[in-house]
Amino acid sequence: MSELSQLSPQPLWDIFAKICSIPHPSYHEEQLASYITAWATEQGFWNERDEVGNILIRKPATPGYENRKPVALQAHLDMVPQKNNDTLHDFTQDPIQPWVDGEWVKARGTTLGADNGIGMASALAVLADNSLQHGPLEVLLTMTEETGMAGAFGLQPGWLQADILINTDSEEEGEIYMGCAGGVDFTSSLELNYEAIPSDYQTMKLTLKGLKGGHSGCDIHLGLGNANKLLARFLFAHAQRLDLRLVDFNGGTLRNAIPREAYATLAVPSQQADRLKSVAADYLLTLQNELGLVEKNIAFVVEDITHAPQALDVRSRDAFIALLNSTPNGVIRHSDVMKGVVETSLNVGVVKLEDNQAKINCLIRSLLDSGKQSVVETLTALGQLAGAHTLAKGSYPGWQPDGSSPVMALVRTTYEQLFDKTPSIQVIHAGLECGLFKEPYPQMDMVSIGPTITGAHSPDEQAHIASVGLYWQLLTALLKAIPAK
Structure with missing residues (x-):
């Protein structure tokens, strides 16, 4: 001091x-x-x-x-x-x-x-x-x-x-x-079913970290990485192909902060473990190529952990990953009236699996009430397609x-x-x-x-x-x- x-x-x-x-x-x-x-x-x-x-x-x-x-x-x-x-x-x-x-x-x-x-x-x-x-x-x-x-x-x-x-x-x-x-909070809640993990699977933890994070309004236009979205992108590309079983997902801590870290616990067939590590290394190179100018410390870590007894069944896994991967994020529209100012955006701030539910918490911002409502309707429609319950609350002008x-x-x-x-x-x-x-x-x-x-x-x-x-x-x-x- x-x-x-x-x-x-x-x-x-x-x-x-x-x-x-x-x-x-x-x-x-x-x-x-x-x-x-x-x-x-x-x-x-x-x-x-x-x-x-x-x-x-x-x-x-x-x-x-x-x-x-x-x-x-x-x-x-x-x-x-x-x-x-x-x-x-x-x-x-x-x-x-x-x-x-x-x-x-x-x-x-x-x-x-x-x-x-x-x-x-x-x-x-x-x-x-x-x-x-x-x-x-x-x-x-x-x-x-x-x-x-x-x-x-x-x-x-x-x-x-x-x-x-x-x-x-x-x-x-x-x-x-x-x-x-103005802004409004939006939550998508998806009911999940679990099943036992086959005995010939091993459990691994994926950690995407090292991102800058930042203010979900003032920094949303800077092209910063969103850990929740980047990890969902990887899972969407490889979960079905490698028969990955999703045990847990946890990313971000506040809906108004761009998430810097996200974690996924997976069970992978033992014969695919090396393949998982290989595609994770390739994905890190892809992210460094795409985001390296703004995200200089990005890291994607794969590590073995203690065997987990159960994971999402395939239907729940696919519904959750598809919903998270398809949820928009970042700048939606720039203002026509105030040049250089973001009109409408959203931040996929907090994602958690808990109590047999997946919860995706977003913060929508817009200079226009109609802009907020448009994004609410988009997320509501995505929720309907995925079979999720959706809720918009806490709207402020x-x-x-x-x-x-x-x-x-x-x-x-x-x-x-x-x-x-x-x-x-x-x-x-x-x-x-x-x-x-x-x-x-x-x-x-x-x-x-x-x-x-x-x-x-x-x-x-x-x-x-x-x-x-x-x-x-x-x-x-x-x-x-x-x-x-």
Whole structure:
């Protein structure tokens, strides 16, 4: 933690270091929430939590700024828990270990939690710094954003007093976000039947690993490998040909993270064992040829393991593999309106065999409600063909761009004055909470800004130190420039 104490601006980095020291993955934010409310009370700030656990803190205006439009700074409390396979880390118990690597802050073997910990730290740093000039100020910290936006869904009208909301969950300095994609979770569940494995079979484990992974929205256009899909492709090509019996399949851990690893346990006829190893080696060469420019560390490992007593029967095996292999993944369509922006995508995030069922969990994103619905219908149709039960749930709206937004124009002007260059106005292919905030607060003017964070939702996550400083300059100058009511 002492490394971060040497960075500027302070106390932002010190607060972020404290956030890292308190476990706060999704559904386990309570310890961090309690710390923040206790700190706010100690500082003399009004604070309150609502029924779903969201935190609201208020700070009075700087003298002379009482007539300015009130502003809410907003971040979410939770982080995405992802770690490397060889990293021992319990996200519910162990602190994140940030360290400085040149121009970047990283974590040792895990996600850093800069998404949205830097934004949260900046909001708390504004509260802590009495030298800043600003109007009436609120800080809103929401619960469980990363796994369904529970806090945003539960936000009630009439609680916030702000006219303007500044979301701090963007991840590219120099870009101003004025809209985002909506999303919906989709699960296909396939009933499975098992049978005994013949005695002349041996059991092997296939491990596809070494992929980068990443954010299933912001990184979906980068051509990264999806471990679930790549392993399904191999099984579809060879399961029938080599009479492979599927014992287990397990890939990915979160529906909003591109899966980095997937595992299949197989029983193979003893006389085909060497052949399996040979075609696996060939497949690795194929993947390296196809993905080598973006996935430099891809690995496909075949190892002997203890004999398993049963596997899927042939009909269940073929139905599962065909369903997973045919499920679309990645970019479905680019936007015609916002050039260079993904309109619709999906991520085959988590696949598991458990309780005599195969479950394929996807996250669909789209700037258009009709785009989401189109993919839901495609996956529903695939489920019908495979005999699977399908369920779409947890739909949340996108944030429709408002080209006449006064706060967006103010951010652009402030950025130009500070840095003598024009920022990029963007719509992000990720789920920001602003779309949900618009329902209880339809008149609230909103914008999203943040520093440069790469590799979010993966252990490669890192925050660019200099960009955090630029973001802090913009945020504090913006608060000072907020106009009168």
